[in-house]
Amino acid sequence: MLDWQQQQTFSINGMTITVISPGIIRVFQDRGYSVRSKAIAALPWEKTVVNVTRGKEVTELRTDTLVLKLDEEGHVDVYDVAGNPLAVDYRGKRAPQGLDKVDQEHRKLVAGEGHSLGAQAPQEAAITVIKQLTPTVHFYGLGDKTGYLDKRGYAYDNWNVDFSAPQLEIQPNLYKSIPVMFSLDHGHPVGLFFDNPSRSHFDFGRENPAYYYYSADEGNLDYYILGGATLKEVVANYTRLTGYTPLPQKWTLGYQQSRWGYSRSATEMMAVADGLTKHKIPCDAIHLDIDYMDGYRDFTWDQEKYPEGPRKFVAAMKRKGYRLVTIIDAGVKKDEQYSVYKEGEEHHYFIRNHDGSPYVNTVWPGDAVFPDFGNPVVRQWWGRKQRFLTDLGIAGTWNDMNEPASFNGPLPLDLECTDEDTTAPQRQVHNVYGHNMSRATYEGIKDATGLRPFVITRAAYAGTQKYSTVWTGDNRSIWPHLQWAIPQLCNLGLSGFPFCGTDIGGFASDTTPELLVRWIEAALFSPLYRNHSELGTRHQEPWAFDDQTLRIYRQYVRLRYRFIPYLYDLFAQHQKTGLPVMRPVILNYPDDERAANLNDEYMVGDDLLVAPVVVKAQRRRLVYLPAGEWVDFWNNREYAGNQDIVVDAPLERLPLFVRKNAVIPWGRVTMHVAATPDKQMRFRVFGNNGTTVHYQDNGRDFKYQKGEYNLYQVTVTVGQATVKLKHHGYAPCYQEVAVETMMGVQRFRYAGQEQYVAVKEEAENEE
Ligand code: MIG
Numbered sequence: 001m002l003d004w005q006q007q008q009t010f011s012i013n014g015m016t017i018t019v020i021s022p023g024i025i026r027v028f029q030d031r032g033y034s035v036r037s038k039a040i041a042a043l044p045w046e047k048t049v050v051n052v053t054r055g056k057e058v059t060e061l062r063t064d065t066l067v068l069k070l071d072e073e074g075h076v077d078v079y080d081v082a083g084n085p086l087a088v089d090y091r092g093k094r095a096p097q098g099l100d101k102v103d104q105e106h107r108k109l110v111a112g113e114g115h116s117l118g119a120q121a122p123q124e125a126a127i128t129v130i131k132q133l134t135p136t137v138h139f140y141g142l143g144d145k146t147g148y149l150d151k152r153g154y155a156y157d158n159w160n161v162d163f164s165a166p167q168l169e170i171q172p173n174l175y176k177s178i179p180v181m182f183s184l185d186h187g188h189p190v191g192l193f194f195d196n197p198s199r200s201h202f203d204f205g206r207e208n209p210a211y212y213y214y215s216a217d218e219g220n221l222d223y224y225i226l227g228g229a230t231l232k233e234v235v236a237n238y239t240r241l242t243g244y245t246p247l248p249q250k251w252t253l254g255y256q257q258s259r260w261g262y263s264r265s266a267t268e269m270m271a272v273a274d275g276l277t278k279h280k281i282p283c284d285a286i287h288l289d290i291d292y293m294d295g296y297r298d299f300t301w302d303q304e305k306y307p308e309g310p311r312k313f314v315a316a317m318k319r320k321g322y323r324l325v326t327i328i329d330a331g332v333k334k335d336e337q338y339s340v341y342k343e344g345e346e347h348h349y350f351i352r353n354h355d356g357s358p359y360v361n362t363v364w365p366g367d368a369v370f371p372d373f374g375n376p377v378v379r380q381w382w383g384r385k386q387r388f389l390t391d392l393g394i395a396g397t398w399n400d401m402n403e404p405a406s407f408n409g410p411l412p413l414d415l416e417c418t419d420e421d422t423t424a425p426q427r428q429v430h431n432v433y434g435h436n437m438s439r440a441t442y443e444g445i446k447d448a449t450g451l452r453p454f455v456i457t458r459a460a461y462a463g464t465q466k467y468s469t470v471w472t473g474d475n476r477s478i479w480p481h482l483q484w485a486i487p488q489l490c491n492l493g494l495s496g497f498p499f500c501g502t503d504i505g506g507f508a509s510d511t512t513p514e515l516l517v518r519w520i521e522a523a524l525f526s527p528l529y530r531n532h533s534e535l536g537t538r539h540q541e542p543w544a545f546d547d548q549t550l551r552i553y554r555q556y557v558r559l560r561y562r563f564i565p566y567l568y569d570l571f572a573q574h575q576k577t578g579l580p581v582m583r584p585v586i587l588n589y590p591d592d593e594r595a596a597n598l599n600d601e602y603m604v605g606d607d608l609l610v611a612p613v614v615v616k617a618q619r620r621r622l623v624y625l626p627a628g629e630w631v632d633f634w635n636n637r638e639y640a641g642n643q644d645i646v647v648d649a650p651l652e653r654l655p656l657f658v659r660k661n662a663v664i665p666w667g668r669v670t671m672h673v674a675a676t677p678d679k680q681m682r683f684r685v686f687g688n689n690g691t692t693v694h695y696q697d698n699g700r701d702f703k704y705q706k707g708e709y710n711l712y713q714v715t716v717t718v719g720q721a722t723v724k725l726k727h728h729g730y731a732p733c734y735q736e737v738a739v740e741t742m743m744g745v746q747r748f749r750y751a752g753q754e755q756y757v758a759v760k761e762e763a764e765n766e767e
Contacts (some may be wrong), residue, residue, distance in 0.1 A: 004047055012059050012070050015221070021046035022063040022239045023228050029221035036420050037195050038432045039463030040578050042212065042523035044240045047099055066227035070273070078190060078225055078708035086190035087183065087225070090130045090211040094123065097208045125215035127196070133212045137185040138596045139416045140584070143178030143460070143495045146171045146470045149487040149584055150597035151181070155203040160431050160459045162405030164474050164508070167481070175403055175473045176460040177431040178495045179214070180238055182231065187591040189234045193227030193241065197431040197461055218428065231590040232579060235494055239578025243466035245499050247571055249452045250699030251323065251673040252396070252469070253564045254284030255557045257541065258325075258503075258532035263288035266306045266313050272541070273320045279543045281554055282561050282671050285323040285395060287532070292326065296365035296398060297333045299340055299388040314393040321672045323395035325454065330402040331368030334360055340385065344371060349378045352416045352427065359415050361406035368403055370411070373436035374429050375418035383444025390445060396454030397441050402434035403459045434459025435467075442467035449480070451701050456528070462496065466486040471527055477537070479508030482519050483614045487599050489526055492579025494587065498571065501528025513545040514616065520556045521654035522612030525579050527567065527603040529560060531753070550654045558669045563604075565665035565681070565694070570605045572695035572709075581605065589626040593663065598624060608633075611647070611655040620650050629660035630687040636742060661687030664695050667741070673699070677732040683714050683721075685741040691715040697730050704730075714739060721746045725754035 001009070008019040018026040026034075051062040061068040067079040068087075075089040102110070139151040147154055147169035154169075158177035167174065179194040181202060196201060196219035204212045214223075224241060226643065257276060262268050269286065276283045292310075294300040301310040308316075317324055332350070335341050344350050349578045350358035350369040358369040367559040372378050389397060404411065413427035429436075436456040445453035455468040464470070474487050475481040485502040504519045504526075505511045509534070511519075520542075523529060533540045542553035570581040579587070583603050585595040601611045601624060609630065611623040617667050626643040633656040639645055647655045666682045677698065697709035697749075711727040712734070721739035737748040737756055748756040 005045055006700050008048055008050055010052070010061065013074050014068075014070060015074070015076075017061060017068065017070070019048050019050050019061065019063060020044060020224075020241075021237075022048050022065040023226060023233065024241055025061075025063075025066055025068060025225045025227075027221065027223050027225065031218075031220045034419055034422055034424065035220060035222070035282075038197060038435055038461055039193075039195055039242045039461070041243055041466065045049065049368065066225060068225070068376060076698070078227075080188060080227065084185075084188045085132075085186075086188060086227070087192060088132045090132045090213075091135075092210070094128070094130065095208055095212070095214065096587075098729070099207060125201070126218045127200075127216040127221050128213055128215040129192075129194070129215075129221075130211050131208060133205045134185055135209075137183050138586075139212070139587070140182045140184070140203065140491055141178070141180045141495045142491060143176045144470075144488040144492045144500070146173065146174065146484055147487070147595060149490060149632050151202070152204045153206055155201065155206040156433060158200040158202070160434060162401065162403050162473075166476050166478065166508075167484075169484075175434070175458045176470065177458065178462045178497075180462060180495050181214075182226075182234060182238075182494060184231055184586065184590060185598070188230060189231040189590065191224075191234045191238050192237060193224040193226060193462065195224065195462065196497075198428055201432075221638070231587055231599040235580075235587065236578040239496050242286075242496050244578060245465045245497070245571070245573050247575065247697075247704065248454060248469070248499060249454060249648050250568055251284040251563070251568050252454050253527065254529070255282055256285040256287060256325070256528075256530040257281075257283050257561060258287035258289070258530055259539070259541075260289040260533070260535040261291065262286070263290075263292035264305060266308070269313070269317070269727075273317060273322050275541055275543055276322070277320065277671070279550060279554065280671070281542055282557050282669065283322065284672050285325050285448075286317070287325045287398060287530070289327050290329065290364055290400075295333065296329065296363075297335070297340065298328050299385050301392075304652035310392050316355060318393060324393075324620070325396035325398050325456070326394050327398045327400050328390055328441070329364060329400050330370060330404040330433070331361070331363030331365065331406070332371060333365030333372065334358070334367040334369050335365075341369065343381070344369070344758065347377075347381075349375070351380060351411070354414075354416065359411065361411065362408040363401060363406055368406075372418045372435070373433060373440055374420060374424070376420065378418070378493075379436060379440035379443065382440040383447060386441060386444035387448045390448040396456065397445065399434065399441060399455065399457040399459075401438055402437045402457060404433050432461045435461040435464045437464075438464050438468035460497075465497045465499070470497055471500065471528055471530070471532075472502045472690050474507045474534070475503055477509040477511035477515055477533075477540075477736075479614065479616050481506055482515065482522060483521065483600065484600050485519075485526070486612070486614070487584070489582050490580075490584040492604055492685045493583050496578075498574050498580040498582075499527045500582075501526045501530055503530065503532040505531050505533055506538040507532055508534045508537060508685070511540045511551040516540055516542075516545070517549055517552050517651055518552050518613055522614055524556055524560055524654060524656075525567065525582055525602075525608065525610060527571075548651070556654070561669045561673075563664075564673065565667045566605070566608075568699075569695050573605075585609070585624075585626055592626050593627055594624055599767040607659045607664060608654050609657040609659070611657070613649045613655070616733065617646070619650055620646055621655065623647050623655055625657065630657040631660050632656075633658050636686075638664060659685040661685070663690045663692035663716065665692075679732075680738070681712075681734045682738040682740060685716050685721070685739060687716075688719040688741055688743070689717055693726060696733070703726045712737070716741055719743050721748075723748045723756035725756075
């Protein structure tokens with residue numbers, strides 16, 4: 001620790017308080033556990049002026065963003081600089097209210113009938129942080145927990161599980177553990193990030209409306225207080241701490257088609273590709289689920305199902321224009337003839353029983369062992385294994401079953417695992433298993449290809465966004481799961497994961513044409529835009545139903561390609577702002593109570609407001625427009641904000657509004673995201689005065705980090721457009737730019753340096 005960092009570190013009442021920056025303060029108390037953070041790669045230290053006032057009973061620490069009051073009983077009370085309470089310790093003890101106490105005997109009786117009694121955190125946990133709950137506070141974050149946007153009144157567990165029963169709003173835990181929460185009280189925001197991967201619990205007033213609390217089974221007391229003037233600043237501080245999602249390859253924002261079962265033969269895969277081509281559905285990747293493997297062995301390929309071998313198959317798909325993404329499961333088949341098992345066993349790369357033998361459970365391949373991903377050497381080994389896929393030309397790795405899932409009961413809690421340079425029982429590192437697997441995968445692919453890795457993972461911990469995209473796991477083809485897609489993805493976005501998606505159409509159960517259509521509409525701006533379904537369910541390719549379904553589906557996938565440059569701009573901005581792409585309205589309008597628990601609308605960046613129909617048979621809906629002025633995307637009709645409007649939403653209509661005067665880059669509709677640099681770009685202006693900065697690079701590798709990118713400034717003043725290059729680092733800049741205002745199209749030609757000059761208007765021919 002440097003001198004000045006030392007000066008920002010205070011020892012108070014047995015706790016270490018570290019001021020990382022004005023808006024990030026760490027509260028730490030050693031309880032004898034390892035302190036190697038998985039979430040934080042490097043602390044975002046900033047030289048900070050800290051005013052310390054040591055009073056008789058209370059010590060006060062003050063930065064220009066946060067005020068902490070610490071008393072001798074160990075309370076940590078957090079205020080903003082104006083004196084608004086943000087997170088004040090509750091002075092009483094936990095006292096469950098109205099929750100039924102059930103003895104063991106009755107518990108068994110109820111369980112015998114198949115009912116479970118839900119999450120009951122132990123009354124006495126090793127770590128408890130308990131705060132006063134005011135009637136007006138809202139809670140967000142926690143990743144993709146089920147249920148509604150505002151978590152108030154609910155309780156959740158952080159313990160990664162494979163959960164295949166229908167997810168309900170009362171389900172306390174799913175595949176990911178992202179122990180960050182944001183609270184907002186009358187617009188005053190704060191975040192608390194508990195960097196402890198042990199099993200933990202959040203209760204937002206479910207147990208007692210007087211308090212909310214966090215508790216953990218074990219680990220150190222280790223949390224970060226995140227401050228900021230706005231919810232955006234608080235979220236930005238969280239991302240600064242746990243890391244940004246690196247720019248994805250541009251094609252990953254295209255449509256993707258998947259289904260468990262496609263990969264059981266080369267013929268079936270080809271048929272999917274041909275279906276997409278024939279029905280003119282733009283698509284950038286087709287996914288191969290577990291059936292392509294030889295007996296579910298990772299990094300193998302079934303030669304019988306693919307008689308010409310994987311290399312020719314991948315090449316043939318590439319000629320058709322389709323990239324391939326392959327699934328990799330966490331469980332490695334226990335098979336003495338299988339090289340991955342043999343190598344791993346020889347080098348002790350698998351999680352061990354106490355006698356040192358590899359621990360065996362059952363997953364798809366039968367008996368399986370589990371790579372010890374907490375070991376950096378195992379991560380490197382696993383990373384090198386990615387070359388089997390990248391050498392074949394596979395474009396991405398989809399990591400599944402990495403909670404880890406196991407069919408023969410859960411992994412024993414005390415199995416011996418590696419935690420970097422020490423060991424830890426499984427229970428202490430369980431929640432970072434998927435995180436470490438993703439990290440290994442990311443680093444391996446980056447090494448092998450030099451390209452921006454495309455990794456998808458089901459299990460994750462805080463900070464996994466640095467390595468991987470996530471999806472919300474096994475949802476169902478039911479309307480509630482379409483409804484929850486919005487709050488789930490919005491909360492994931494706030495929790496540091498801008499690149500996320502749901503299985504479009506629903507994974508389990510049979511979809512219906514109406515549900516599928518509403519899902520492809522609602523998910524239009526979901527960064528990961530993938531249709532995926534379960535083996536044995538009704539097919540849900542866009543052409544699996546009637547003409548109308550196909551036509552509407554195609555219309556929206558094509559529209560998606562129009563918005564890819566806008567989405568890509570938001571990913572580029574995320575590198576600096578830490579803000580998500582798809583976001584809850586409350587993030588942009590934190591003072592608007594109407595937005596606080598708005599579950600059926602979302603925003604994309606600051607400019608688009610999406611109000612999908614997520615209710616069966618609904619053909620009109622109420623749309624809440626926040627402050628400002630809004631333009632209906634479909635007919636340019638203008639509305640004042642701060643009001644509810646009723647809009648028609650026949651099956652083919654996604655209610656979509658654009659912030660007045662927004663300037664939106666408007667991409668080309670192509671069957672696949674172009675591999676060659678775009679020579680032209682069009683901007684649509686929803687008003688007559690507006691400006692935007694648009695980002696361009698090669699969409700593939702890391703050269704942008706060395707300045708190989710372009711920034712275009714497009715400005716419209718009283719209907720007159722100007723275009724210039726603000727930064728020119730990527731040689732092939734656009735040769736032609738068109739700016740379309742509501743009054744007409746103005747065209748520009750690149751004139752060298754940073755200049756674009758207007759060319760005479762001609763009759764408009766949209767490509
Ligand atoms: O338990 O590989 O969530 O997307 O299709 C099933 C088969 C295992 C679970 C994943 C799902 C995938 C499926 N997998």
